[in-house]
Amino acid sequence: MPAFLRDEKIRGILYQIIAIVGFVAFLFYIAQNTAHNIEQRGIKTGFDFLHATAGFDITESPIPFTPQSTHLRVFEVGLLNTLIVSFWGIVFSSLIGLVIGVWRLSPNWLINRIAAAYIETFRNIPVLLQILFWYNVVLATLPSARHSINLFDTIFINNRGFFMPKLILHDGSWMIGAAILAAIAAIVWIRHWARKRQERTGEQFPVFLTGLALLVLLPLLAYLLAGRPITAVYPELHGFNFRGGKTFTPEFLALLFALSIYTATFIAEAIRSGIEAVPKGQKEAATSLGLSPLQQLRFVVLPQAVRIAIPSIINQYLNLIKNSSLAAAIGYPELVTIFAGTSLNQTGQALEILLITMLTYLLISLIVSLILNWFNAKMKIKER
Amino acid sequence: MKKFLKLSAVAALATATLAMAGTLDDVKKAGVLKCGVNTGLPGFSEADSKGTWRGLDVDYCRALAAAVLGDASKVKYVPLNAKERFTALQSGEIDVLSRNTTNTETRDTALGINFAGVMYYDGQGFMVPKSLGVKSALELDGATVCIQAGTTTELNLADYFRSHKMKFKAITFDTNDQVTKAFEAGRCDVLTTDASGLYATRTKLANPDKYVVLPEIISKEPLAPAVRHGDDQWFDIAKWVRNALVTAEEKGITSANVDEAKAKSTDPEVKRLLGVEGDMCKNIGLDKECFYRVIKQVGNYGEIFERNVGKNTPLKIKRGLNQLWNKGGILYSPPFR
Numbered sequence: 099m100p101a102f103l104r105d106e107k108i109r110g111i112l113y114q115i116i117a118i119v120g121f122v123a124f125l126f127y128i129a130q131n132t133a134h135n136i137e138q139r140g141i142k143t144g145f146d147f148l149h150a151t152a153g154f155d156i157t158e159s160p161i162p163f164t165p166q167s168t169h170l171r172v173f174e175v176g177l178l179n180t181l182i183v184s185f186w187g188i189v190f191s192s193l194i195g196l197v198i199g200v201w202r203l204s205p206n207w208l209i210n211r212i213a214a215a216y217i218e219t220f221r222n223i224p225v226l227l228q229i230l231f232w233y234n235v236v237l238a239t240l241p242s243a244r245h246s247i248n249l250f251d252t253i254f255i256n257n258r259g260f261f262m263p264k265l266i267l268h269d270g271s272w273m274i275g276a277a278i279l280a281a282i283a284a285i286v287w288i289r290h291w292a293r294k295r296q297e298r299t300g301e302q303f304p305v306f307l308t309g310l311a312l313l314v315l316l317p318l319l320a321y322l323l324a325g326r327p328i329t330a331v332y333p334e335l336h337g338f339n340f341r342g343g344k345t346f347t348p349e350f351l352a353l354l355f356a357l358s359i360y361t362a363t364f365i366a367e368a369i370r371s372g373i374e375a376v377p378k379g380q381k382e383a384a385t386s387l388g389l390s391p392l393q394q395l396r397f398v399v400l401p402q403a404v405r406i407a408i409p410s411i412i413n414q415y416l417n418l419i420k421n422s423s424l425a426a427a428i429g430y431p432e433l434v435t436i437f438a439g440t441s442l443n444q445t446g447q448a449l450e451i452l453l454i455t456m457l458t459y460l461l462i463s464l465i466v467s468l469i470l471n472w473f474n475a476k477m478k479i480k481e482r
Numbered sequence: 483m484k485k486f487l488k489l490s491a492v493a494a495l496a497t498a499t500l501a502m503a504g505t506l507d508d509v510k511k512a513g514v515l516k517c518g519v520n521t522g523l524p525g526f527s528e529a530d531s532k533g534t535w536r537g538l539d540v541d542y543c544r545a546l547a548a549a550v551l552g553d554a555s556k557v558k559y560v561p562l563n564a565k566e567r568f569t570a571l572q573s574g575e576i577d578v579l580s581r582n583t584t585n586t587e588t589r590d591t592a593l594g595i596n597f598a599g600v601m602y603y604d605g606q607g608f609m610v611p612k613s614l615g616v617k618s619a620l621e622l623d624g625a626t627v628c629i630q631a632g633t634t635t636e637l638n639l640a641d642y643f644r645s646h647k648m649k650f651k652a653i654t655f656d657t658n659d660q661v662t663k664a665f666e667a668g669r670c671d672v673l674t675t676d677a678s679g680l681y682a683t684r685t686k687l688a689n690p691d692k693y694v695v696l697p698e699i700i701s702k703e704p705l706a707p708a709v710r711h712g713d714d715q716w717f718d719i720a721k722w723v724r725n726a727l728v729t730a731e732e733k734g735i736t737s738a739n740v741d742e743a744k745a746k747s748t749d750p751e752v753k754r755l756l757g758v759e760g761d762m763c764k765n766i767g768l769d770k771e772c773f774y775r776v777i778k779q780v781g782n783y784g785e786i787f788e789r790n791v792g793k794n795t796p797l798k799i800k801r802g803l804n805q806l807w808n809k810g811g812i813l814y815s816p817p818f819r
Contacts, residue, residue: 142591234667242668429631448568
């Protein structure tokens with residue numbers, strides 16, 4: 099063995115170089131081989147297909163889409179639909195998870211058991227089955243369009259979806275938006291002022307009730323002053339279906355429902371473990387200060403518990419976003435269903451489309467974890 | 483699982499060995515033909531209660547296996563949904579795709595596959611519940627349509643409604659079964675697919691009499707088996723096995739009388755087809771009796787049609803366009819010469 103190889107450090111570096119060279123060679127081989135196979139089979143390559151006409155229709159789209167739109171537009175619609183269902187999924191799963199997580203630790207036997215049963219049931223059934231289950235429940239239990247459940251002639255529920263009135267904004271409706279902003283600003287200021295006052299005098303101020311009143315009354319006042327600039331379009335049965343108004347399709351609802359309920363179980367467990375990790379002395383100290391159980395939870399336990407729970411909750415959010423791709427099973431038009439599904443099949447360019455799709459999910463996940471990590475760092479106990 | 487299949491197919495495209503021309507050798511070496519079929523379409527490709535695959539598309543796989551491997555049963559069926567099928571073929575997961583696939587320009591060229599002659603001339607139609615009271619497709623303005631993702635029907639539908647200035651909502655599902663279930667549950671007003679598929683799907687519904695197929699046929703759907711680009715020998719085999727089925731019917735050779743025809747027929751084309759004279763099979767790299775075995779084990783085109791979708795089956799489809807060219811249809815084979 100040459101002398102320099104006897105040096106452990108140099109040997110270590112050498113092994114690493116060999117590993118890297120091997121890995122790069124492997125990647126190169128794969129790329130070469132792919133290019134060769136594709137060329138030999140005469141499969142079309144490149145990204146021109148993004149500008150070709152899609153030719154098919156998409157059930158629901160937040161932006162205008164017709165069969166004459168391009169595959170790039172398909173990608174955009176899919177991405178937006180993924181983001182929409184993920185956003186609402188995160189909101190609802192967080193709310194349900196928080197409630198269930200707290201219930202799980204309730205001294206009340208019934209509430210405690212209900213939460214435990216909920217968690218154990220929904221956590222242990224594959225989410226794909228849950229999506230299919232809720233979809234079939236929605237389709238099987240709701241009536242047809244002509245026999246819709248009619249709530250005050252404004253909301254209609256049938257197996258084509260939930261049909262709600264859509265609000266139309268006319269001139270002057272900016273005043274209402276301004277009023278809402280003003281109310282929010284006022285609430286922030288009142289909170290600040292109330293806290294200062296409490297610190298100074300010990301007196302409490304009903305911030306929540308005042309805030310609620312402001313948030314309702316100010317926009318209402320603006321609405322009347324501006325001459326009622328908001329009207330609603332009501333859904334109407336027209337031929338085969340309801341038209342006008344806002345529609346939530348069964349596919350969207352089933353997916354949202356399944357994802358929220360499934361992910362909520364994990365969030366509940368994260369919250370529970372977070373709460374249990376808060377030292378008992380904290381709660382006892384809060385009790386001795388005379389805080390009510392709700393106040394203890396709100397001001398002492400949860401702020402500390404959430405800190406502990408955040409990292410695993412981030413994971414659950416990322417899982418939810420990725421699980422939304424299972425929508426392919428019930429035809430909700432998100433990224434995988436329409437772009438990595440229909441577009442892929444119509445153009446046949448599997449490599450390009452799967453690459454784009456994978457990169458997109460990677461990017462979404464990275465951005466979400468970046469935001470939440472920043473939030474996590476901000477929420478951490480600052481040691482001074 | 484499906485995503486996994488798609489990814490693995492792409493991975494296979496990346497890592498497949500450079501030598502890819504010899505599909506025939508690969509099939510012979512494996513001793514089994516990997517045939518991509520529909521996950522479940524009565525009359526075309528469906529596993530029966532014993533797990534045996536049956537149908538018109540399945541019989542093509544069997545014919546090809548009989549020609550190449552000498553035994554019609556040496557087929558490994560790979561059930562594929564519409565979205566997976568081309569990737570599976572491109573990547574070499576399957577040797578031949580026999581899955582009610584429409585031959586189109588884009589697929590024939592840009593997708594890197596070759597279509598080996600039409601097995602079934604079809605066209606797209608619509609099925610609606612009778613209770614809807616619709617008599618023609620032109621009354622479907624504003625309807626919600628259930629459809630299978632990744633099919634030509636998806637594109638035809640958009641074209642048809644646009645050219646008639648009608649609006650529609652399409653709800654797409656991965657498999658035919660999901661489409662059927664959603665339609666039956668009333669999620670959509672209309673189910674659209676190839677006419678043969680409509681009749682097949684109707685047999686699956688709990689109450690077939692409540693539904694009606696509309697008279698309009700809005701497209702040409704020549705359903706054909708397909709192979710990969712770049713292997714002309716395998717393409718030739720796939721083409722001429724199909725042609726042998728048609729020619730056998732034209733000459734009146736069935737699985738029952740093929741031995742007699744082989745021994746006694748004086749028709750030179752029959753002699754060439756059955757390997758008594760000439761080098762027909764040798765030209766495509768197989769042994770002398772390759773087409774004889776196809777007819778003996780699987781039967782001619784007419785037998786396959788009647789057995790799977792004909793008047794004595796639940797589908798009760800008439801021959802129509804799929805009748806021989808000299809009997810009023812457009813079924814035709816180049817001569818064995």
